[in-house]
Every structure is written in C-alpha cells, then in structure tokens.
Amino acid sequence: MYGIAIDLGTSGFRLQLLDLETKHVIKTVMTMRHPLPGGNVTDHLHFAMHVGQEVTHQIMMVTIKKMLSRLGIPLGQIKKMVACGNPIQLSLFQNIEIRDLAYAGENMQKRLGVENIERGLKVYNGSQIFADTPEMNDCEIIVLPSIQHEIGADALAMMIKTDFMDEPEISLVTDYGTNAEMALKIGDRIITASAAAGPAIEGQGIKCGMLASPGAISDVSEEDGLWRITVLDDMMQERKGHLIDPVTGKISKEGEIEAKGITGTGVISAISLAITMKIVDKLPELPNGKLILAEGIEVSNHDIAEAGKAIGAIRAAHLTLMVEAGLKYSQLQNMYMSGASGTYVDANKARMIGLCPGFSKKIVQFGNTSLALAKDVIYGEYELEDISTLAHKIKADHLMMATNDTFKDFYTCELAYWTEGMSIEEYNGFLEAYDLPILPEIELAPIMERRASKDIEDSGDDEIEVVNDLNIVIEEPTTGCMGCKICEDECPEDAIKIVEKNGAIQAEYTAHLCLGMSCKRCVRICPSKVIKYKDIKTISY
Numbered sequence: 086m087y088g089i090a091i092d093l094g095t096s097g098f099r100l101q102l103l104d105l106e107t108k109h110v111i112k113t114v115m116t117m118r119h120p121l122p123g124g125n126v127t128d129h130l131h132f133a134m135h136v137g138q139e140v141t142h143q144i145m146m147v148t149i150k151k152m153l154s155r156l157g158i159p160l161g162q163i164k165k166m167v168a169c170g171n172p173i174q175l176s177l178f179q180n181i182e183i184r185d186l187a188y189a190g191e192n193m194q195k196r197l198g199v200e201n202i203e204r205g206l207k208v209y210n211g212s213q214i215f216a217d218t219p220e221m222n223d224c225e226i227i228v229l230p231s232i233q234h235e236i237g238a239d240a241l242a243m244m245i246k247t248d249f250m251d252e253p254e255i256s257l258v259t260d261y262g263t264n265a266e267m268a269l270k271i272g273d274r275i276i277t278a279s280a281a282a283g284p285a286i287e288g289q290g291i292k293c294g295m296l297a298s299p300g301a302i303s304d305v306s307e308e309d310g311l312w313r314i315t316v317l318d319d320m321m322q323e324r325k326g327h328l329i330d331p332v333t334g335k336i337s338k339e340g341e342i343e344a345k346g347i348t349g350t351g352v353i354s355a356i357s358l359a360i361t362m363k364i365v366d367k368l369p370e371l372p373n374g375k376l377i378l379a380e381g382i383e384v385s386n387h388d389i390a391e392a393g394k395a396i397g398a399i400r401a402a403h404l405t406l407m408v409e410a411g412l413k414y415s416q417l418q419n420m421y422m423s424g425a426s427g428t429y430v431d432a433n434k435a436r437m438i439g440l441c442p443g444f445s446k447k448i449v450q451f452g453n454t455s456l457a458l459a460k461d462v463i464y465g466e467y468e469l470e471d472i473s474t475l476a477h478k479i480k481a482d483h484l485m486m487a488t489n490d491t492f493k494d495f496y497t498c499e500l501a502y503w504t505e506g507m508s509i510e511e512y513n514g515f516l517e518a519y520d521l522p523i524l525p526e527i528e529l530a531p532i533m534e535r536r537a538s539k540d541i542e543d544s545g546d547d548e549i550e551v552v553n554d555l556n557i558v559i560e561e562p563t564t565g566c567m568g569c570k571i572c573e574d575e576c577p578e579d580a581i582k583i584v585e586k587n588g589a590i591q592a593e594y595t596a597h598l599c600l601g602m603s604c605k606r607c608v609r610i611c612p613s614k615v616i617k618y619k620d621i622k623t624i625s626y
Contacts, residue, residue, distance in 0.1 A: 093170030123601030300345030393503025452537035
C-alpha cells in the first residue's frame with residue numbers, strides 16, 4: 086500500500102510516492118510551472134475569482150492526476166495523501182471559499198456576504214476531492230492547517246522541520262519562494278508575515294529562468310577572475326559547469342554538465358558576484374546589457390531588476406519584522422532558510438545583497454520543508470492534533486505587510502536601489518528621513534550550516550521525473566472575432582491561439598504558459614474587443 090506526499094507550491098507541484106510499510110520513497114514527480122495561469126499566488130487567486138473556481142479546481146486536479154499517472158501503480162493502492170501548501174493553493178485544491186483571501190477587510194467581507202473561513206486541519210475521503218476517480222474513494226486525504234489567510238501550512242512546515250520552534254535565542258525563518266513566508270521568534274512569541282516576492286526568486290519571469298530541476302544553473306562562483314557555474318544533474322546534485330568570462334562569454338574550461346537554464350538562486354549568485362567583483366557599478370545596468378553564463382543562457386538588465394524586486398521585498402519584510410518587534414538588528418542570532426531557493430542559494434552571497442540578513446550570527450539552510458512535513462505526517466511521525474494545536478497557537482501574532490507603513494518605506498528604498506540606481510548611501514539617507522534605522526553593517530564570518538544538499542533530500546531510487554506536457558487548454562468563445570490574430574503576436578508566452586471549433590471562433594489559452602490576470606495583453610490589444618478573459622467555460626487536455 087502507498088502514500089502520497091504533495092507540496093502545492095506557487096511555482097509548481099512536487100509529489101512523492103511512499104511505501105507505507107517500509108517508509109521508503111519510491112519516486113518523485115514535479116511540474117516545472119504551476120498549472121494555473123499567472124506567475125504568483127495573487128494571479129492564481131484572481132484567476133479563480135474572475136474565471137470561476139470550478140474551472141480552477143478542475144485544472145489543478147487534472148494536473149495532479151497526470152502526475153499520479155507517472156507513478157506506475159494502481160490508484161486504488163493509494164491509501165493516504167497529505168497535502169501541504171499556502172492557503173490559496175490548499176483552498177483551490179479543496180474547492181472551498183476563497184473570497185475571504187482576496188478581501189481581508191471585515192467591512193468588504195460583510196458587503197460580499199463572506200465570512201472568514203476556518204482553514205484548519207481537514208480530513209477527507211478520496212471521493213470528496215477526486216470526485217471522478219472512483220479508484221481513490223477509499224484514500225484518506227489530509228490537508229494540513231494554515232495559520233493565517235496569507236500564512237499557510239508550508240509556513241508551519243518550515244517552523245516544525247527546522248530548529249526554529251526549539252530555539253531560545255531570537256531567530257528568523259523564511260521559506261524562500263514567490264510568496265516568502267517568514268516568522269520571527271522572540272522567546273515564546275512568534276510573529277508571522279509574508280512578502281509577495283514574485284516569481285523571479287524561483288527563476289520564473291527571468292528570460293532564461295527555470296525552477297530548480299535537472300540542467301538548471303543553481304550557483305555561480307569566482308575562480309581565477311572568471312565565473313564557474315554550478316549545474317544540477319538528474320539527481321538534483323550540484324555539478325561543475327563551464328568556467329566562463331561573463332562579459333565576453335568566452336569559455337575557458339568545459340564543465341562536466343551542460344546547462345539548460347538558470348534558477349533564481351543562480352541569478353542571485355550572479356548579481357552578488359557582479360557587485361562584489363565590481364562588474365556592475367549601478368544597478369540594474371550590466372556591461373553590454375547582459376551577463377553570459379553559458380551558450381544561450383544570459384542574465385539581462387531586466388532580469389536583474391525583476392530579481393531585485395524579489396530580493397528587495399524579502400529584505401524589506403525582514404527589516405520590518407525586526408523594527409516592528411522593537412528589536413535592534415544586532416539582536417538577531419539565527420537565520421533559517423528553507424525551500425528550493427533557500428537550499429541552493431549560496432548563503433554568503435545572499436547575505437551580501439540583503440536576501441538573507443547579513444547581521445545574523447548564524448545561518449542554517451534546509452530543503453523543501455513543506456514536502457518533508459507531508460511525508461512525515463504520512464509516516465506518523467507527528468500527531469495531527471499537535472500540528473493543529475500549534476497552528477492555532479501561532480495564529481494570534483501576524484504582521485500584514487500590505488498595510489504596514491514601515492514595510493512601505495523600506496520597500497520604496499529597495500525599489501529605488503534595485504531598479505533606479507540609488508546608492509546605499511542615498512538609501513540610508515531616506516531611512517533616516519523616515520526615522521528608521523539604517524542598513525546594518527554585514528557581520529563578519531557568521532556560522533553557516535547547510536543541512537540539505539538538495540531541496541528534496543530523498544527523491545527515491547530513480548531520477549526525479551519532470552512533467553513537462555501539462556498542455557491543459559482553457560477555452561473562451563470569441564463571437565465577432567475577425568481572425569486578425571494580433572493577440573497571438575502580442576502574447577509574450579505564446580500561450581493564446583485563435584481557432585475554429587464546431588463552426589465557431591474561440592480563443593484557446595495554454596494554461597500553464599499564460600501569465601493570467603497580471604498580463605491580459607491579449608484583452609487590451611484585441612481591436613474587436615471580443616477577448617474578455619472571463620467567459621472561460623471549458624478545458625481540454
């Protein structure tokens with residue numbers, strides 16, 4: 086009999102097949118992108134509200150079933166599934182109310198007739214989630230509890246699976262992702278928060294970007310004045326890539342493995358090296374407008390700006406937590422980093438550019454704690470009641486960055502630094518004007534521990550299987566379309582096609598490629614105004 090651990094991440098899903106008797110990981114399957122249109126959790130939420138939750142839920146379930154089909158086992162032999170993720174992903178998975186997640190204000194919720202939904206621990210039978218898959222009727226499906234409407238079970242996982250909860254000293258933990266969840270522990274007090282970092286932190290929204298997966302550049306290091314790239318192999322282990330001059334692109338020494346793209350951590354390393362080696366004088370302007378890391382793999386000025394927005398959002402949130410808690414920067418003792426980006430990033434390079442607090446006395450890196458907690462729950466390592474109690478206990482102390490003036494002041498400076506060439510001296514001048522403490526000096530030689538060599542420490546006996554052929558198409562009627570197909574040319578991801586079907590013209594969007602509600606360039610460019618991006622009724626795959 087088998088169990089399934091699943092991490093419903095904002096940038097993609099990760100699923101593991103587990104042997105319930107031997108407690109052995111048999112196989113790991115992942116997607117390279119999220120199946121829903123959009124590059125972040127807000128896009129997914131807006132898509133669900135605008136298009137309809139039934140369509141949204143269906144897209145997610147089709148994807149999960151496609152992942153299950155890669156396991157090579159009868160679905161009837163899956164007896165337990167545990168799902169972990171942020172509140173929006175878990176709500177869409179369960180097909181429950183989501184409007185309270187979009188409208189946090191009580192007055193707005195009252196006008197909409199929406200009550201805050203309890204997102205505690207839930208246990209279902211298979212037919213309640215997989216309604217059209219009778220083979221899974223007897224499967225027990227456990228959805229781990231969220232803490233707040235923007236702090237999910239994945240944040241709970243990062244606290245439980247690191248040393249954070251047992252640490253008596255002042256400590257900070259962050260799950261590095263598109264919606265970076267974080268928590269600050271001061272004695273028995275735990276303050277939670279999140280920063281909408283965006284997709285660049287995980288390699289999306291970057292021209293040559295990709296998730297942490299085989300063939301991805303995960304790190305860049307200086308070697309004899311040149312850059313040595315590090316590439317993930319088929320088992321997600323780090324291997325030596327080319328030794329290259331990033332300005333000219335000349336390869337000095339061939340590596341052990343070819344690169345296919347670059348992760349967010351690779352971009353972060355490239356930025357850090359470009360600054361410390363003085364290749365760049367003023368952000369985000371690079372020499373010749375790009376850094377060359379391998380044949381066909383470059384980091385552009387635009388990529389630097391996009392990554393900078395993500396780095397800036399996370400640094401602003403870290404600083405805000407410290408200031409709002411009444412702490413001095415020097416009081417932070419421990420920094421815990423989790424998630425794929427938290428695993429593969431060079432912590433020293435990260436702290437040099439502010440992604441990780443440079444003033445922490447100790448930095449510890451973990452892997453994918455979300456998937457790890459789901460796996461441990463399946464194995465019975467944790468009591469469900471204890472997890473539920475902990476989630477409820479933490480819920481009381483939450484800092485909402487979207488409405489916090491301190492965060493707004495910090496992030497204004499971050500945007501100017503990363504996208505407009507503001508110097509650190511000017512940055513600190515603005516902080517003084519805002520009556521905020523200036524950026525601290527970076528501490529020398531903190532203690533650093535890397536407790537995971539890859540984000541999924543145990544991926545099974547075989548290579549991780551990447552599901553690239555999602556190919557879920559959402560359809561919208563476009564009555565009155567004159568067939569100019571300007572929308573196809575305008576789409577930056579080549580996600581939309583205008584086709585004739587059953588005698589009618591319709592728009593078809595490849596869901597996982599479409600940028601969703603944050604883009605809608607097809608809607609704006611349509612001369613006939615027949616593309617609405619809201620009358621989506623059907624999907625095909």
